[in-house]
Structure formats: C-alpha cells, structure tokens
Amino acid sequence: MVTSMTGYGREEAENEQVRVFAEIKTVNHRFCEYTIRMPRQLLVLEEKVKKKANQYIRRGRVEIFITVEGESLVSKKVKIDWDLADQYVGLMDEVKGKYNLESSITLQDMLQLDSIFVTEEVPAVPADLESLLMKAVTGALENLKKMRDLEGQELASDMKRQLEKFGEIVAGVKMHAPSVVEKYKARLEIKLAELTDGLIEDSRIVTEAAIFADKCDINEELTRLDSHVQQFSRTLTLSEPIGRKLDFLVQEMNREVNTIGSKANDSAITKEVVEMKSLLEKLKEQVQNIE
Known part of the structure; x- marks a missing residue:
C-alpha cells in the first residue's frame, strides 16, 4: 500500500486525576526525523514514545506534542x-x-x-500516567496512519493514471520512430536531386540514411523506458517504503526522455517528449510525498 508522508493524528486519554493529549503531525522529509515536545517531567518517556512511533512511521518529519491537564506534575x-x-x-x-x-x-x-x-x-507524576500517555500516543498514531494511508491511496490512483498516459506515449513513439529514417531518406533524395540534377547514386543516399538512422536510433531508450514503467507499476504494489525507489525511477525515466529528445530529430517525437516531461514532472511532485 502506498503511504503518504503527510498526515495528522490526535487522541486523548484520562483518568480521575489527569487528561493526556497527544497530537502528531508529519510532513515530507528525506529521512525519519523527530521533534517531541512534552512536559519536562515526562522526558524520561521520550525514547519510548519514539519507539512506538517507529512502528507506524518509517520516513518523514514527525512532530509529536504531548500535554497534560489536571493535577500538577x-x-x-x-x-x-x-x-x-x-x-x-x-x-x-x-x-x-x-x-x-x-x-x-x-x-x-x-x-x-x-x-x-x-x-x-x-x-509528582501519577503512577498510571505512563500508561495513559502511551494510550494517547498509540491512538494518535492510529489516526495518523489512517490519514496517511488514505492520502497514499489517492496518490497511487493518480500516479497510475499518469503512468498509463506515459506508457501510451512511449508506445506511440515506438511505432512512429521507424518512419523518421524513411522521411529523412525521402527528403535527402529530393534535396540531392535538386542539387545534382538527378545524378546522385542510390548507394550514396542509402549510406547517408544509414548514418542518420544510427544517430537518431532511440530503440534502446524506448526499451529502457518500457522497463522503468513496469518497475514503477510493480513498486506501487509493495508494502515497504517505496518513495526513494520511485524517485530514482522518475530520474532515470527523465534521463531517457531527454536523450530521446536530443536524438530523435523529428517534430512529432519532440512534441511527445514535451508531453512525457510534463507527466514526469507531475509524477516527481507526487513521489516526493510518498513514504
């Protein structure tokens, strides 16, 4: 399941003497980083709170706020x-x-x-305050997880749509690519015929067309793009943190698209390259928010 790094969870727990409030906010971050604020008398429980949070959160900037109302500590x-x-x-x-x-x-x-x-x-910490605190923290983490999972599902659905569009464009470019050499050969024949009054040899045209075909060959890049699209789609089904892997795949896809744009030498393919780069930019923005 795709999990978003952005979320919020809140919970409280109480007894006859005190009420404990726990609020947890998470946002994007390259690693897992914690900021915990709680009454000074409860700082001894900070590591226990962090350990519990690690069961729910594996990446993101995490802010945990704990307050206590009731009897003085x-x-x-x-x-x-x-x-x-x-x-x-x-x-x-x-x-x-x-x-x-x-x-x-x-x-x-x-x-x-x-x-x-x-x-x-x-x-003067009540004997059962620790259990109340951990109950509130656990409840807040559960609520946080629900929000992150829900947003993650929405991100996954949108990315699948973008990826499907991207795959369709790649397939279209793959079908169009062979015609680029043929069009170049036809233009070359016309141009050389005009310059030489039709005295140019066919072998010369074939040689020039072959050189052009070698320079503008994008089959290797298209094959790698197909592979990246499949890997991206499979990665979305994993239960482990996938944000960094998806980010790497987007970078690799962008690199292949740039190479296609520089080699293709065709206006139709150039137009599709622009569209592919637009889709990759959207994917990149979404990937930045995935755990």
Whole structure:
C-alpha cells in the first residue's frame, strides 16, 4: 500500500486525576526525523514514545506534542539555606556590637531575608500516567496512519493514471520512430536531386540514411523506458517504503526522455517528449510525498 508522508493524528486519554493529549503531525522529509515536545517531567518517556512511533512511521518529519491537564506534575518544597542564615545572623551580631545596638534579631527579621529560603520542585507524576500517555500516543498514531494511508491511496490512483498516459506515449513513439529514417531518406533524395540534377547514386543516399538512422536510433531508450514503467507499476504494489525507489525511477525515466529528445530529430517525437516531461514532472511532485 502506498503511504503518504503527510498526515495528522490526535487522541486523548484520562483518568480521575489527569487528561493526556497527544497530537502528531508529519510532513515530507528525506529521512525519519523527530521533534517531541512534552512536559519536562515526562522526558524520561521520550525514547519510548519514539519507539512506538517507529512502528507506524518509517520516513518523514514527525512532530509529536504531548500535554497534560489536571493535577500538577510537580510539588513544591521550601528549604532553608542554614549556612547563609548563619552568616546573616553573625553579621547582624557584629553590627550590634560595633554600634552598641540593643534590639534583638526577631523571626520577622529572618522572614524578610528571601534569599535564605529555597523553593524546590519535586516530581509528582501519577503512577498510571505512563500508561495513559502511551494510550494517547498509540491512538494518535492510529489516526495518523489512517490519514496517511488514505492520502497514499489517492496518490497511487493518480500516479497510475499518469503512468498509463506515459506508457501510451512511449508506445506511440515506438511505432512512429521507424518512419523518421524513411522521411529523412525521402527528403535527402529530393534535396540531392535538386542539387545534382538527378545524378546522385542510390548507394550514396542509402549510406547517408544509414548514418542518420544510427544517430537518431532511440530503440534502446524506448526499451529502457518500457522497463522503468513496469518497475514503477510493480513498486506501487509493495508494502515497504517505496518513495526513494520511485524517485530514482522518475530520474532515470527523465534521463531517457531527454536523450530521446536530443536524438530523435523529428517534430512529432519532440512534441511527445514535451508531453512525457510534463507527466514526469507531475509524477516527481507526487513521489516526493510518498513514504
């Protein structure tokens, strides 16, 4: 089945305490590249999420967004920096002694020293959050796969139509190609007869026609094009990632068409070459979106 690299999937999972949302977007990319955004406290699960995604995605740029609503994933704890507090008290005593001050240090005085109080964040991840997260991710991946498969089927149908048109043109050029030499030979006879008053030998015409036929022979290119079209069609039926292989085939087909255009020396074939290149350009655009 042909699979598109473009898609979107979303899913959520919840319990009495939290709700987990997973969103996954994929676009074209030469390789498989991930960007995962989730709460810092859940980063330990990043590799597990990526491993699960690899079961569904084999090529493309993948963006995974995970958010959590409900109970906080952290709890705060206040600690006192006793070393710093001792320094403050010591300095206050020195100031009192130096200036003969009578007032004593109070709790209120200490509370005003914000720097001695340190707030720490302690992870408070619910025990079943991992299972909820993976449930949401799996659901999002399933929805993503459905969208990518559906778009892939549409791409495959359109490419088959383009490929069929391309094959018909190749067949037409193959039928027309032999007449190119005959037309050249006829033109050559007329031209030489005009220049030599009909005194030119037939052997000379045959020799010139043979040289021309050798230069404009496109049978080899047409045979390779037939082979590429068949390979392209077979590749569309494979269950493995086929995007790179199809891209290579399009490049090879384009190379053969360019060679035909440069060798054919015939206006009718040149017209068909333009049409073939147009179809290949459409195929190339579609192939760029296939996994």
